[in-house]
Amino acid sequence: MKFSDAALDLLLGASCYGCGAPGATPCVACRELLVPTVQTVTQSLKVGVPVLTAMRYGSPVSTLIIAHKDRQAWQLCGVLGALLLAVLQALPPVDCLVPVPSTPQAERERGYDHTKALALWCGRRMRVPVRGLLSSGVGSDHAKLNANERMREVSGRFRAPPGHSQVILIDDVITTGATAAECVHTLRTAGYGVMGAGMIADAAL
Ligand SMILES: [Zn+2]
Numbered sequence: 001m002k003f004s005d006a007a008l009d010l011l012l013g014a015s016c017y018g019c020g021a022p023g024a025t026p027c028v029a030c031r032e033l034l035v036p037t038v039q040t041v042t043q044s045l046k047v048g049v050p051v052l053t054a055m056r057y058g059s060p061v062s063t064l065i066i067a068h069k070d071r072q073a074w075q076l077c078g079v080l081g082a083l084l085l086a087v088l089q090a091l092p093p094v095d096c097l098v099p100v101p102s103t104p105q106a107e108r109e110r111g112y113d114h115t116k117a118l119a120l121w122c123g124r125r126m127r128v129p130v131r132g133l134l135s136s137g138v139g140s141d142h143a144k145l146n147a148n149e150r151m152r153e154v155s156g157r158f159r160a161p162p163g164h165s166q167v168i169l170i171d172d173v174i175t176t177g178a179t180a181a182e183c184v185h186t187l188r189t190a191g192y193g194v195m196g197a198g199m200i201a202d203a204a205l
Helices: 003-012 028-033 061-070 074-088 104-110 114-126 147-155 178-189
Strands: 051-056 096-099 166-174 193-202
Touching (some): 074 193
């Protein structure tokens, strides 16, 4: 442990969000595991565009992503952003980056849109603007919806204003690809050219 890490630990009780070791986050050992190996994932077929990720979803990247999303560990934006940047550099140049939106409810609860923050971090370095073209409709306040309304919400969860830009879709993790597929469909229907999707980690089973 570096002296600065130890001092931080002593003062703040800080620990690594990746593995729990005392000191800076992520610790040196976790940082060494955060080397991007960009790959096109199997969900690409379902999504309808190439989906590239930096690594498989597993420790420590999984715990870092969760901490960034749900534990207000916003200082991890740069560490995770660097992984996403490696992915985006492997995709064709586009007019803008489009983050998958959080539901309004989730954003209210977190006070932070983690995916937009990652997109902005990368966009600044790539000199590509980030546009929140996708909005999620009524959100997932499922308790107030009847069965028919729920079906409709799942099949048309996102909206986008009409446009013709070339875009890349951004998210932190891909699991089944259902959300990404819906985002791509919404953007294409609105007239955009979706050149690919960039995610940090592939969590497909
Ligand atoms: Zn660690």
